[in-house]
Amino acid sequence: METLRDSTTSSGPNWVFYLSDILNSTSSKNDIKIYNFASGGASVTKEISPVYSDEVNTFTKQVRELFKPKMVDVKDQFPWNSKNSLFGIWFGINDTGNRKITDDLSNEDYEAMTFLMYFRLLDELYQSGARNFLIINIPDLQYAPFVVSNGDDSSFWMEKIASFNTLLPKYIKNFQKTHRDANIFLYDAFDEFRYIRDNYSQFGIEEVDNIC
Template identity: 30%
Template sequence: MVWKSALAILIAASGLSNVVHALPNNQPKKTHYLGWAQIKHIFAFGDSYTTTGFNVSLSQPGPGNPLGNPTYPGHTSSNGPNWIDYLTTTYNKSFIETVNLAYGGATVDSTLVAPYSPTVLSVKEQVESEYLPIYASHFSPVPWSSDDTLFAIFIGINDIGNSYASQNATLLPTIFSELSGLVDKLYASGAHNFLFLNVPPVDRSPLTQAAGPTAQSIEAADIADWNNRLVSLSNSLTWKYKDTTSFIFDTNKVFSRVIDHPCAYPQTCPYQNTTTYCTAYENGTSTPTSFDPACGVSVDKYLWLNSLHPTFRMHEVVAEQIVKLIE
């Protein structure tokens, strides 16, 4: 399988405890979340950390083909499977069909923070132009119910990365108002089980390291602000809709642990470099473990494939830890 061709089409997408549950509201409520083992469908929204290159016009998820198109693991940014691949096929407790609408380079709303290209589908477009007309209709090609479906949203890397230099104090509140409205639309369509992934410490990525300590400090502050607002959004969601379940996965903490101590998790213990990347590998390699002598070690020994994207081992840890949270 050739990973390089898949990665060439991707442009950079650019404390909490491991989990933050929504605050209890002390009122009786019906839950639609019956446990991870009962999840049969996932709808995923996000950017290049999540995308597998799914095309809504091609083959849909189904028996023997859990992610539909393209061929597993898809067009990922990880030089191998990514977290949604692992969540669907490795750490699943049942057969799961995943509709992955994430798009590389996405922001929440392109009119608020522009992506690298006008062709990029924002989360707003993923929800309003693809999910709602196709999968929220009575003629959905993937039959799902509120009880057996998880809605996963992993967004914010590009919203912050493309805007932190402007230091616009009103931008994040506006973005979160839009994101909250999109979550309301998902709920109205029948979504009751939500998983939000917060923004990892991309201020420690090679991209922001190269920009210098001032840039790192500004971006780190914006990431902390974003992640706090995500907690508020999740809490507000479960207060507003008594029959929802909402999880927040602390991607930031898990990434930080691996950057500081690669052997914090068995899957990432092979990492020998967690701070830089090798340019010979940055566009992907012929196999997930390819070796170029110029890089010193094989590509899977680097946490960073390029200036912003982690390799597959990091994604596997994310999937494993998500399941520990939601099972």
């Protein structure tokens, strides 16, 4: 598989590389490997939350068309197992943003459909051998450059993000009840991003208002 480190909108490494770099720096084995199927602009499924291009790898495509054929059906080529692998999953931003495109759905119906597919795909990962999951919620986006520059109503984002982030741990809890040997870690990106933005100078950050 091709290694791409600096293909983000900020021209820096994807967040998973920061994680692996730190882990590898503290291990003499330097054996943390990353298989990243993420795609910018992706939603859980384009049937619910449209994406800007058919080339975007939605969560559905990542699991069914990329992960399973490449990592499960030919598992001998990539020797991972249930104990030594962590599956990082970060969805919700594009699902929330593209809500405007699907005005025929109530927010409750929209969220129910999104989470139904979200956790169906988690179950498919589980059935393929995944047992350790890192799930990330939606960060605080009201000051994000694309929200501000587009003149989007921040109240729209805050309302939908709050709803998504409130429901996510409830669905995780229900999933855990039926998948008792799974380890699920929920990372609170909302509070973390807000704290970093409010205290950006402590982290050597100079720009928080414009796109990098």
